[in-house]
Amino acid sequence: MTETSSPSASPAIELIGLSKTYAASKKAPAKTALHGIDLTIPRGSIFGLLGPNGAGKSTAINILSGLVNKTAGTARIMGYDIDTETRLARASIGIVPQEIAMDVFFTPYQAMELQAGYYGVPKAERRTEEILDALGLLDKRDAYVRQLSGGMKRRLLIAKALVHNPPVLILDEPTAGVDIELRRQLWEYVQVLHQRGTTVILTTHYLEEAEALCDQIAIIHQGRIVANESKDTMLSRMDKRMLVITPTETLDTVPAALADLSAVIEDGNLIISYLKGTDSVTGLLNRVKDAGLSIADLRTDQPDLEDIFLQLTYGSDVPT
Numbered sequence: 246m247t248e249t250s251s252p253s254a255s256p257a258i259e260l261i262g263l264s265k266t267y268a269a270s271k272k273a274p275a276k277t278a279l280h281g282i283d284l285t286i287p288r289g290s291i292f293g294l295l296g297p298n299g300a301g302k303s304t305a306i307n308i309l310s311g312l313v314n315k316t317a318g319t320a321r322i323m324g325y326d327i328d329t330e331t332r333l334a335r336a337s338i339g340i341v342p343q344e345i346a347m348d349v350f351f352t353p354y355q356a357m358e359l360q361a362g363y364y365g366v367p368k369a370e371r372r373t374e375e376i377l378d379a380l381g382l383l384d385k386r387d388a389y390v391r392q393l394s395g396g397m398k399r400r401l402l403i404a405k406a407l408v409h410n411p412p413v414l415i416l417d418e419p420t421a422g423v424d425i426e427l428r429r430q431l432w433e434y435v436q437v438l439h440q441r442g443t444t445v446i447l448t449t450h451y452l453e454e455a456e457a458l459c460d461q462i463a464i465i466h467q468g469r470i471v472a473n474e475s476k477d478t479m480l481s482r483m484d485k486r487m488l489v490i491t492p493t494e495t496l497d498t499v500p501a502a503l504a505d506l507s508a509v510i511e512d513g514n515l516i517i518s519y520l521k522g523t524d525s526v527t528g529l530l531n532r533v534k535d536a537g538l539s540i541a542d543l544r545t546d547q548p549d550l551e552d553i554f555l556q557l558t559y560g561s562d563v564p565t
């Protein structure tokens with residue numbers, strides 16, 4: 246194994262031209278799940294990888310964990326190439342899977358010890374009790390996994406992913422189907438890991454979760470990265486507002502006098518996009534009146550991360 250990279254200067258994750266095409270089977274034609282994606286995840290970030298079902302998130306994660314072979318491109322974890330420095334790359338990452346599939350005949354303590362053995366963590370360096378304690382499972386250390394609640398099993402999955410103290414932790418849909426209290430606990434623990442310097446990557450369908458936790462967000466859609474920016478930049482798109490005007494007479498097209506505005510007609514309403522703090526709503530209303538429209542009703546709408554997400558992934562009707 247050659248170790249030519251310079252891990253200390255490298256990002257936590259670096260994907261360059263990463264592609265995956267699943268081969269055709271009797272039941273389905275070949276499917277390209279990733280179209281040469283480039284993605285850099287900085288060290289120490291809490292990074293949200295968002296995308297609708299089937300976008301390619303699991304494929305990307307499974308390539309990093311070695312479950313799926315890529316078709317082309319390069320993937321590095323903490324600077325270690327998954328092809329040429331496989332062992333170091335694997336040791337650098339912990340993955341908490343979506344599915345709760347566990348051997349029910351082990352206790353949490355035994356499950357942790359087995360996992361530590363799998364990663365070759367020497368007995369003296371194991372932190373089994375410390376990790377179980379951090380995840381609120383110490384009092385269940387000797388219970389059978391089958392006796393644990395769904396939330397406890399999920400926490401045990403996180404505990405197992407931490408046995409080798411990986412600098413990068415990937416949580417695949419960590420709070421799907423989890424109650425509010427457990428979600429809050431998991432969020433708190435993610436913050437603790439973050440404060441300790443762990444790079445945390447999470448996939449989630451809950452945009453609220455990404456908004457609360459992540460400092461950087463990438464959106465993947467049909468195997469392509471369609472946005473990748475800091476959360477603040479993504480949220481600053483929210484300076485955009487929509488002025489929704491219901492005219493007294495139904496409109497089919499934007500009046501020519503308003504053609505220079507960012508405006509569309511939807512369900513007979515005139516929707517004008519503007520920037521809060523930059524454009525004057527009074528000025529816009531005067532323009533509308535000068536165009537000869539009389540206003541029956543009006544309101545302003547604010548896009549949120551959900552709108553931005555839909556706009557980027559479904560070409561939704563949020564005006565830009």
Ligand SMILES: Nc1ncnc2c1ncn2[C@@H]1O[C@H](COP(=O)(O)OP(=O)(O)OP(=O)(O)O)[C@@H](O)[C@H]1O
Nearest residue numbers: 267276277278296297298299300301302303304305
């Ligand atoms: N083993 C496989 N064989 C063939 N096609 C696959 C395989 N695994 C995934 N795909 C296809 O590749 C595409 C991407 O799937 P992937 O599971 O990576 O998406 P995802 O973003 O993780 O979705 P989800 O949020 O539903 O888990 C989908 O069209 C999926 O049907």
